[in-house]
Amino acid sequence: MIESGDKIAVGLSGGKDSLALLYALKHIQKFYPKSFDLCAITVDLGFGNFNLEAAQEFCSSLCVPYTIVPIEISQVVFETRKESNPVRSVRK
Numbered sequence: 001m002i003e004s005g006d007k008i009a010v011g012l013s014g015g016k017d018s019l020a021l022l023y024a025l026k027h028i029q030k031f032y033p034k035s036f037d038l039c040a041i042t043v044d045l046g047f048g049n050f051n052l053e054a055a056q057e058f059c060s061s062l063c064v065p066y067t068i069v070p071i072e073i074s075q076v077v078f079e080t081r082k083e084s085n086p087v088r089s090v091r092k
Contacts, residue, residue, distance in 0.1 A: 004034040012040040012066070014055045026062045039065040046072040 002008070010022045022040055029038055040059050044050055052068060059066035 002032065002034055002036050004036070006034075006036040008036055008038050010038070010040050012042045012055055012059070014042070014052070019055075019058060022059070022062065022064065026064060039067065041067045041069060044068050044070045046070060 008025060010018060010025065012018045012022060022038075025038055029036060040055070042052060042055060044052065056066055
Protein backbone atom coordinates (compact mmCIF):
# COMPACT_ATOMS: atom_id res chain seq x y z
CA MET A 1 0.00 0.00 0.00
CA ILE A 2 2.77 2.46 0.87
CA GLU A 3 5.48 2.58 -1.77
CA SER A 4 9.09 3.71 -1.45
CA GLY A 5 9.35 7.47 -1.77
CA ASP A 6 5.70 8.16 -0.96
CA LYS A 7 4.91 11.40 0.83
CA ILE A 8 2.05 11.00 3.28
CA ALA A 9 0.32 14.10 4.63
CA VAL A 10 -1.99 13.70 7.61
CA GLY A 11 -4.74 16.28 7.99
CA LEU A 12 -4.34 17.20 11.65
CA SER A 13 -7.47 18.60 13.29
CA GLY A 14 -6.14 18.28 16.81
CA GLY A 15 -8.74 15.65 17.62
CA LYS A 16 -7.92 12.18 18.90
CA ASP A 17 -8.46 10.43 15.54
CA SER A 18 -6.00 12.51 13.51
CA LEU A 19 -3.46 12.54 16.36
CA ALA A 20 -3.69 8.76 16.69
CA LEU A 21 -3.28 8.30 12.93
CA LEU A 22 -0.18 10.50 12.87
CA TYR A 23 1.26 8.70 15.90
CA ALA A 24 0.63 5.28 14.34
CA LEU A 25 2.13 6.24 10.97
CA LYS A 26 5.21 7.66 12.68
CA HIS A 27 5.79 4.39 14.49
CA ILE A 28 5.07 2.30 11.38
CA GLN A 29 7.64 4.43 9.54
CA LYS A 30 10.36 3.13 11.88
CA PHE A 31 10.07 -0.50 10.80
CA TYR A 32 8.16 -0.43 7.50
CA PRO A 33 10.23 -2.08 4.74
CA LYS A 34 9.72 0.83 2.34
CA SER A 35 10.89 4.37 3.07
CA PHE A 36 8.26 7.13 3.09
CA ASP A 37 8.04 10.75 4.22
CA LEU A 38 5.46 11.94 6.69
CA CYS A 39 4.10 15.41 7.45
CA ALA A 40 1.10 16.96 9.16
CA ILE A 41 -1.10 19.76 7.85
CA THR A 42 -3.78 21.81 9.58
CA VAL A 43 -6.14 24.14 7.75
CA ASP A 44 -6.78 27.12 10.03
CA LEU A 45 -10.21 28.41 9.04
CA GLY A 46 -9.59 31.80 10.63
CA PHE A 47 -12.23 31.68 13.36
CA GLY A 48 -9.76 32.99 15.93
CA ASN A 49 -10.28 30.58 18.83
CA PHE A 50 -8.35 27.71 17.25
CA ASN A 51 -5.27 27.04 19.41
CA LEU A 52 -2.69 25.01 17.49
CA GLU A 53 0.05 25.03 20.11
CA ALA A 54 -0.68 21.48 21.33
CA ALA A 55 -0.66 20.14 17.75
CA GLN A 56 2.65 21.90 17.09
CA GLU A 57 4.18 20.40 20.23
CA PHE A 58 2.88 16.94 19.35
CA CYS A 59 4.39 17.07 15.86
CA SER A 60 7.64 18.40 17.26
CA SER A 61 7.81 15.53 19.76
CA LEU A 62 7.45 13.08 16.86
CA CYS A 63 9.91 15.00 14.64
CA VAL A 64 7.18 15.33 12.01
CA PRO A 65 7.16 18.49 9.87
CA TYR A 66 4.01 20.52 10.54
CA THR A 67 2.39 23.09 8.27
CA ILE A 68 -0.49 25.39 9.09
CA VAL A 69 -2.42 26.62 6.06
CA PRO A 70 -4.37 29.74 6.96
CA ILE A 71 -7.54 30.52 5.04
CA GLU A 72 -10.02 33.21 5.89
CA ILE A 73 -13.28 31.36 5.36
CA SER A 74 -14.77 33.21 8.32
CA GLN A 75 -14.04 36.51 6.55
CA VAL A 76 -15.70 35.26 3.36
CA VAL A 77 -18.77 33.96 5.19
CA PHE A 78 -19.36 36.78 7.65
CA GLU A 79 -17.86 39.86 5.97
CA THR A 80 -17.90 39.32 2.19
CA ARG A 81 -21.12 37.30 1.92
CA LYS A 82 -22.62 38.72 5.13
CA GLU A 83 -24.21 35.40 6.09
CA SER A 84 -26.25 35.61 9.26
CA ASN A 85 -26.66 31.83 9.48
CA PRO A 86 -23.89 30.02 7.54
CA VAL A 87 -25.16 26.58 8.56
CA ARG A 88 -28.39 27.28 6.71
CA SER A 89 -26.39 28.14 3.56
CA VAL A 90 -24.71 24.73 3.61
CA ARG A 91 -28.07 22.99 3.78
CA LYS A 92 -29.28 24.52 0.49
